[in-house]
Amino acid sequence: MLDIVIVARTLCRVRLVIARCKVDYVGRLTAHLPMAQRLLLVKADGSVSVHSDDRAYKPLNWMSPPCWLIEDPGVWTVQNKAGEKLVISLEEVLHDSKHELGPEPGLVKDGVEAHLQQLLAEHVTTLGDGWSLVRREFPTAIGPVDLMCRDSDGSSVAVEIKRRGEIDGVEQLTRYLELLNRDPLLSPVTGVFAAQQIKPQARTLAEDRGIRCVTLDYDQLRGIEPDEFRLF
Known part of the structure:
Protein backbone atom coordinates (compact mmCIF):
# COMPACT_ATOMS: atom_id res chain seq x y z
CA MET A 1 0.00 0.00 0.00
CA GLU A 100 -11.50 24.35 10.70
CA LEU A 101 -10.73 26.90 13.40
CA GLY A 102 -10.57 29.93 11.09
CA PRO A 103 -8.40 33.03 11.53
CA GLU A 104 -6.82 33.59 14.94
CA PRO A 105 -7.35 37.15 16.25
CA GLY A 106 -4.69 36.71 18.92
CA LEU A 107 -4.73 37.05 22.69
CA VAL A 108 -6.16 40.26 24.12
CA LYS A 109 -4.96 40.79 27.67
CA ASP A 110 -7.12 42.64 30.12
CA GLY A 111 -5.27 45.45 31.82
CA VAL A 112 -2.47 46.00 29.32
CA GLU A 113 -0.85 49.41 29.04
CA ALA A 114 -3.18 50.58 26.25
CA HIS A 115 -6.22 49.90 28.46
CA LEU A 116 -4.61 51.63 31.40
CA GLN A 117 -3.77 54.61 29.22
CA GLN A 118 -7.34 54.87 27.94
CA LEU A 119 -8.85 54.56 31.41
CA LEU A 120 -6.46 57.06 32.97
CA ALA A 121 -7.12 59.51 30.14
CA GLU A 122 -10.85 59.23 30.86
CA HIS A 123 -10.28 59.66 34.61
CA VAL A 124 -7.30 61.99 34.63
CA THR A 125 -8.45 63.58 37.91
CA THR A 126 -7.20 60.35 39.50
CA LEU A 127 -3.81 62.06 39.31
CA GLY A 128 -5.07 65.21 41.01
CA ASP A 129 -8.05 67.53 41.40
CA GLY A 130 -8.36 70.05 38.60
CA TRP A 131 -6.18 68.07 36.21
CA SER A 132 -7.02 68.01 32.49
CA LEU A 133 -5.89 65.94 29.53
CA VAL A 134 -4.03 67.67 26.71
CA ARG A 135 -3.49 64.61 24.51
CA ARG A 136 -2.91 60.88 24.51
CA GLU A 137 0.22 59.66 22.68
CA PHE A 138 1.74 63.15 22.71
CA PRO A 139 4.36 63.11 19.92
CA THR A 140 8.04 63.78 20.50
CA ALA A 141 11.13 63.22 18.36
CA ILE A 142 11.99 60.07 20.35
CA GLY A 143 8.52 58.59 20.65
CA PRO A 144 5.07 59.37 22.02
CA VAL A 145 4.42 60.27 25.67
CA ASP A 146 1.48 58.22 26.97
CA LEU A 147 -0.40 61.23 28.36
CA MET A 148 0.30 64.94 28.29
CA CYS A 149 -1.72 66.69 31.01
CA ARG A 150 -2.07 69.99 32.81
CA ASP A 151 -2.28 70.09 36.56
CA SER A 152 -4.53 72.41 38.59
CA ASP A 153 -2.00 75.24 38.16
CA GLY A 154 -1.96 74.81 34.37
CA SER A 155 1.57 73.39 34.30
CA SER A 156 2.49 70.62 31.82
CA VAL A 157 2.87 67.08 33.13
CA ALA A 158 4.10 64.09 31.12
CA VAL A 159 2.68 60.75 32.29
CA GLU A 160 4.33 57.43 31.50
CA ILE A 161 2.09 54.37 32.10
CA LYS A 162 3.23 50.79 32.69
CA ARG A 163 1.67 47.63 34.04
CA ARG A 164 4.81 47.00 36.05
CA GLY A 165 6.96 49.98 36.84
CA GLU A 166 10.64 49.19 36.45
CA ILE A 167 13.83 51.21 36.06
CA ASP A 168 13.60 51.11 32.24
CA GLY A 169 10.28 52.96 32.41
CA VAL A 170 11.78 55.66 34.63
CA GLU A 171 14.67 56.07 32.20
CA GLN A 172 12.20 56.35 29.32
CA LEU A 173 10.22 59.09 31.06
CA THR A 174 13.45 60.90 31.97
CA ARG A 175 14.40 61.08 28.28
CA TYR A 176 10.97 62.47 27.41
CA LEU A 177 11.23 65.12 30.13
CA GLU A 178 14.69 66.22 29.02
CA LEU A 179 13.39 66.73 25.48
CA LEU A 180 10.06 68.33 26.42
CA ASN A 181 11.71 70.84 28.72
CA ARG A 182 13.63 72.24 25.75
CA ASP A 183 10.32 73.48 24.32
CA PRO A 184 9.62 76.98 25.72
CA LEU A 185 5.90 76.53 25.03
CA LEU A 186 5.76 73.54 27.38
CA SER A 187 8.50 74.13 29.93
CA PRO A 188 8.54 73.51 32.79
CA VAL A 189 7.32 69.94 32.35
CA THR A 190 7.17 67.58 35.34
CA GLY A 191 6.69 63.84 35.22
CA VAL A 192 4.41 61.18 36.67
CA PHE A 193 5.33 57.49 36.55
CA ALA A 194 2.09 55.51 36.84
CA ALA A 195 1.82 51.72 37.07
CA GLN A 196 -0.16 48.94 38.69
CA GLN A 197 3.01 47.84 40.47
CA ILE A 198 6.17 49.89 40.94
CA LYS A 199 9.40 48.17 41.97
CA PRO A 200 11.21 49.78 44.92
CA GLN A 201 14.33 50.48 42.83
CA ALA A 202 12.25 52.23 40.16
CA ARG A 203 10.44 54.31 42.79
CA THR A 204 13.73 55.36 44.38
CA LEU A 205 15.20 56.40 41.02
CA ALA A 206 12.05 58.27 40.00
CA GLU A 207 11.77 60.21 43.24
CA ASP A 208 15.47 61.05 43.10
CA ARG A 209 14.82 62.65 39.71
CA GLY A 210 11.79 64.56 40.88
CA ILE A 211 9.33 62.24 39.18
CA ARG A 212 6.12 61.49 41.09
CA CYS A 213 5.06 57.83 41.34
CA VAL A 214 1.40 56.80 41.28
CA THR A 215 0.14 53.24 41.81
CA LEU A 216 -2.93 52.58 39.67
CA ASP A 217 -5.91 50.48 40.76
CA TYR A 218 -7.19 48.97 37.52
CA ASP A 219 -10.57 47.92 38.94
CA GLN A 220 -11.12 51.34 40.48
CA LEU A 221 -10.40 53.01 37.13
CA ARG A 222 -13.00 50.72 35.58
CA GLY A 223 -15.52 51.67 38.25
CA ILE A 224 -15.59 48.25 39.89
CA GLU A 225 -16.20 48.32 43.62
CA PRO A 226 -13.88 46.18 45.77
CA ASP A 227 -15.29 43.01 47.31
CA GLU A 228 -13.91 43.73 50.78
CA PHE A 229 -16.24 44.49 53.65
CA ARG A 230 -16.36 48.16 54.64
CA LEU A 231 -17.76 49.80 57.78
CA PHE A 232 -19.05 52.82 55.86
Whole structure:
Protein backbone atom coordinates (compact mmCIF):
# COMPACT_ATOMS: atom_id res chain seq x y z
CA MET A 1 0.00 0.00 0.00
CA LEU A 2 1.28 3.45 -0.87
CA ASP A 3 2.22 5.72 2.01
CA ILE A 4 -0.08 8.66 2.60
CA VAL A 5 2.13 11.68 3.12
CA ILE A 6 0.82 14.88 4.67
CA VAL A 7 3.34 17.72 4.43
CA ALA A 8 3.17 20.06 7.42
CA ARG A 9 2.90 23.30 5.52
CA THR A 10 -0.08 22.05 3.51
CA LEU A 11 -2.23 21.24 6.53
CA CYS A 12 -5.21 23.56 6.81
CA ARG A 13 -7.15 21.93 9.64
CA VAL A 14 -6.69 20.79 13.21
CA ARG A 15 -7.00 17.04 13.52
CA LEU A 16 -8.00 15.36 16.77
CA VAL A 17 -7.38 11.66 17.22
CA ILE A 18 -8.09 9.71 20.41
CA ALA A 19 -6.35 6.38 20.26
CA ARG A 20 -4.82 3.60 22.28
CA CYS A 21 -1.20 3.84 21.25
CA LYS A 22 2.47 3.63 22.15
CA VAL A 23 5.03 6.22 21.14
CA ASP A 24 8.76 5.99 20.40
CA TYR A 25 10.98 9.01 19.83
CA VAL A 26 14.28 8.50 18.03
CA GLY A 27 16.68 11.41 17.65
CA ARG A 28 19.26 13.10 19.85
CA LEU A 29 17.94 10.77 22.55
CA THR A 30 15.37 8.02 22.72
CA ALA A 31 12.12 8.01 24.66
CA HIS A 32 9.26 5.56 24.97
CA LEU A 33 5.63 5.88 26.02
CA PRO A 34 4.01 2.49 26.69
CA MET A 35 0.59 1.56 25.36
CA ALA A 36 -2.20 3.77 26.74
CA GLN A 37 -5.14 5.84 25.62
CA ARG A 38 -4.05 9.32 24.45
CA LEU A 39 -5.00 12.38 22.43
CA LEU A 40 -3.03 12.96 19.22
CA LEU A 41 -3.13 16.54 17.97
CA VAL A 42 -2.11 17.46 14.42
CA LYS A 43 -2.21 21.24 14.07
CA ALA A 44 -2.43 23.39 10.97
CA ASP A 45 1.18 24.53 11.46
CA GLY A 46 2.28 20.94 10.94
CA SER A 47 3.14 20.10 14.53
CA VAL A 48 2.16 16.71 15.96
CA SER A 49 1.83 16.27 19.72
CA VAL A 50 0.81 13.47 22.08
CA HIS A 51 -1.28 14.35 25.13
CA SER A 52 -2.53 12.54 28.22
CA ASP A 53 -5.44 13.50 30.45
CA ASP A 54 -3.26 15.62 32.72
CA ARG A 55 -0.23 17.98 32.51
CA ALA A 56 -2.49 20.87 31.38
CA TYR A 57 -1.30 22.11 27.97
CA LYS A 58 2.08 20.33 27.97
CA PRO A 59 2.31 17.28 25.68
CA LEU A 60 4.00 14.00 26.60
CA ASN A 61 5.94 14.14 23.36
CA TRP A 62 5.79 16.16 20.19
CA MET A 63 7.43 17.13 16.89
CA SER A 64 7.59 20.78 15.93
CA PRO A 65 7.37 22.02 12.35
CA PRO A 66 8.78 21.83 9.77
CA CYS A 67 8.03 18.11 9.74
CA TRP A 68 5.91 15.63 7.83
CA LEU A 69 3.54 12.85 8.79
CA ILE A 70 3.54 9.45 7.06
CA GLU A 71 0.49 7.30 7.82
CA ASP A 72 0.73 3.54 7.38
CA PRO A 73 -1.92 1.14 8.69
CA GLY A 74 -1.52 1.18 12.46
CA VAL A 75 1.60 3.36 12.44
CA TRP A 76 2.24 7.11 12.20
CA THR A 77 5.79 8.25 11.53
CA VAL A 78 6.51 11.93 12.07
CA GLN A 79 9.93 13.04 10.80
CA ASN A 80 11.83 16.32 10.51
CA LYS A 81 14.76 17.45 8.36
CA ALA A 82 17.23 16.49 11.08
CA GLY A 83 16.15 12.86 10.77
CA GLU A 84 14.43 12.74 14.16
CA LYS A 85 11.37 10.51 14.24
CA LEU A 86 8.25 10.20 16.37
CA VAL A 87 6.76 6.75 15.76
CA ILE A 88 3.19 6.32 17.00
CA SER A 89 1.87 2.76 16.97
CA LEU A 90 -1.93 2.70 16.99
CA GLU A 91 -3.69 -0.28 18.56
CA GLU A 92 -7.22 1.21 18.45
CA VAL A 93 -8.57 4.50 17.13
CA LEU A 94 -11.57 5.74 19.14
CA HIS A 95 -12.04 9.11 17.46
CA ASP A 96 -10.67 10.88 14.38
CA SER A 97 -11.93 14.29 13.29
CA LYS A 98 -10.77 17.43 11.49
CA HIS A 99 -11.89 20.94 12.34
CA GLU A 100 -11.50 24.35 10.70
CA LEU A 101 -10.73 26.90 13.40
CA GLY A 102 -10.57 29.93 11.09
CA PRO A 103 -8.40 33.03 11.53
CA GLU A 104 -6.82 33.59 14.94
CA PRO A 105 -7.35 37.15 16.25
CA GLY A 106 -4.69 36.71 18.92
CA LEU A 107 -4.73 37.05 22.69
CA VAL A 108 -6.16 40.26 24.12
CA LYS A 109 -4.96 40.79 27.67
CA ASP A 110 -7.12 42.64 30.12
CA GLY A 111 -5.27 45.45 31.82
CA VAL A 112 -2.47 46.00 29.32
CA GLU A 113 -0.85 49.41 29.04
CA ALA A 114 -3.18 50.58 26.25
CA HIS A 115 -6.22 49.90 28.46
CA LEU A 116 -4.61 51.63 31.40
CA GLN A 117 -3.77 54.61 29.22
CA GLN A 118 -7.34 54.87 27.94
CA LEU A 119 -8.85 54.56 31.41
CA LEU A 120 -6.46 57.06 32.97
CA ALA A 121 -7.12 59.51 30.14
CA GLU A 122 -10.85 59.23 30.86
CA HIS A 123 -10.28 59.66 34.61
CA VAL A 124 -7.30 61.99 34.63
CA THR A 125 -8.45 63.58 37.91
CA THR A 126 -7.20 60.35 39.50
CA LEU A 127 -3.81 62.06 39.31
CA GLY A 128 -5.07 65.21 41.01
CA ASP A 129 -8.05 67.53 41.40
CA GLY A 130 -8.36 70.05 38.60
CA TRP A 131 -6.18 68.07 36.21
CA SER A 132 -7.02 68.01 32.49
CA LEU A 133 -5.89 65.94 29.53
CA VAL A 134 -4.03 67.67 26.71
CA ARG A 135 -3.49 64.61 24.51
CA ARG A 136 -2.91 60.88 24.51
CA GLU A 137 0.22 59.66 22.68
CA PHE A 138 1.74 63.15 22.71
CA PRO A 139 4.36 63.11 19.92
CA THR A 140 8.04 63.78 20.50
CA ALA A 141 11.13 63.22 18.36
CA ILE A 142 11.99 60.07 20.35
CA GLY A 143 8.52 58.59 20.65
CA PRO A 144 5.07 59.37 22.02
CA VAL A 145 4.42 60.27 25.67
CA ASP A 146 1.48 58.22 26.97
CA LEU A 147 -0.40 61.23 28.36
CA MET A 148 0.30 64.94 28.29
CA CYS A 149 -1.72 66.69 31.01
CA ARG A 150 -2.07 69.99 32.81
CA ASP A 151 -2.28 70.09 36.56
CA SER A 152 -4.53 72.41 38.59
CA ASP A 153 -2.00 75.24 38.16
CA GLY A 154 -1.96 74.81 34.37
CA SER A 155 1.57 73.39 34.30
CA SER A 156 2.49 70.62 31.82
CA VAL A 157 2.87 67.08 33.13
CA ALA A 158 4.10 64.09 31.12
CA VAL A 159 2.68 60.75 32.29
CA GLU A 160 4.33 57.43 31.50
CA ILE A 161 2.09 54.37 32.10
CA LYS A 162 3.23 50.79 32.69
CA ARG A 163 1.67 47.63 34.04
CA ARG A 164 4.81 47.00 36.05
CA GLY A 165 6.96 49.98 36.84
CA GLU A 166 10.64 49.19 36.45
CA ILE A 167 13.83 51.21 36.06
CA ASP A 168 13.60 51.11 32.24
CA GLY A 169 10.28 52.96 32.41
CA VAL A 170 11.78 55.66 34.63
CA GLU A 171 14.67 56.07 32.20
CA GLN A 172 12.20 56.35 29.32
CA LEU A 173 10.22 59.09 31.06
CA THR A 174 13.45 60.90 31.97
CA ARG A 175 14.40 61.08 28.28
CA TYR A 176 10.97 62.47 27.41
CA LEU A 177 11.23 65.12 30.13
CA GLU A 178 14.69 66.22 29.02
CA LEU A 179 13.39 66.73 25.48
CA LEU A 180 10.06 68.33 26.42
CA ASN A 181 11.71 70.84 28.72
CA ARG A 182 13.63 72.24 25.75
CA ASP A 183 10.32 73.48 24.32
CA PRO A 184 9.62 76.98 25.72
CA LEU A 185 5.90 76.53 25.03
CA LEU A 186 5.76 73.54 27.38
CA SER A 187 8.50 74.13 29.93
CA PRO A 188 8.54 73.51 32.79
CA VAL A 189 7.32 69.94 32.35
CA THR A 190 7.17 67.58 35.34
CA GLY A 191 6.69 63.84 35.22
CA VAL A 192 4.41 61.18 36.67
CA PHE A 193 5.33 57.49 36.55
CA ALA A 194 2.09 55.51 36.84
CA ALA A 195 1.82 51.72 37.07
CA GLN A 196 -0.16 48.94 38.69
CA GLN A 197 3.01 47.84 40.47
CA ILE A 198 6.17 49.89 40.94
CA LYS A 199 9.40 48.17 41.97
CA PRO A 200 11.21 49.78 44.92
CA GLN A 201 14.33 50.48 42.83
CA ALA A 202 12.25 52.23 40.16
CA ARG A 203 10.44 54.31 42.79
CA THR A 204 13.73 55.36 44.38
CA LEU A 205 15.20 56.40 41.02
CA ALA A 206 12.05 58.27 40.00
CA GLU A 207 11.77 60.21 43.24
CA ASP A 208 15.47 61.05 43.10
CA ARG A 209 14.82 62.65 39.71
CA GLY A 210 11.79 64.56 40.88
CA ILE A 211 9.33 62.24 39.18
CA ARG A 212 6.12 61.49 41.09
CA CYS A 213 5.06 57.83 41.34
CA VAL A 214 1.40 56.80 41.28
CA THR A 215 0.14 53.24 41.81
CA LEU A 216 -2.93 52.58 39.67
CA ASP A 217 -5.91 50.48 40.76
CA TYR A 218 -7.19 48.97 37.52
CA ASP A 219 -10.57 47.92 38.94
CA GLN A 220 -11.12 51.34 40.48
CA LEU A 221 -10.40 53.01 37.13
CA ARG A 222 -13.00 50.72 35.58
CA GLY A 223 -15.52 51.67 38.25
CA ILE A 224 -15.59 48.25 39.89
CA GLU A 225 -16.20 48.32 43.62
CA PRO A 226 -13.88 46.18 45.77
CA ASP A 227 -15.29 43.01 47.31
CA GLU A 228 -13.91 43.73 50.78
CA PHE A 229 -16.24 44.49 53.65
CA ARG A 230 -16.36 48.16 54.64
CA LEU A 231 -17.76 49.80 57.78
CA PHE A 232 -19.05 52.82 55.86
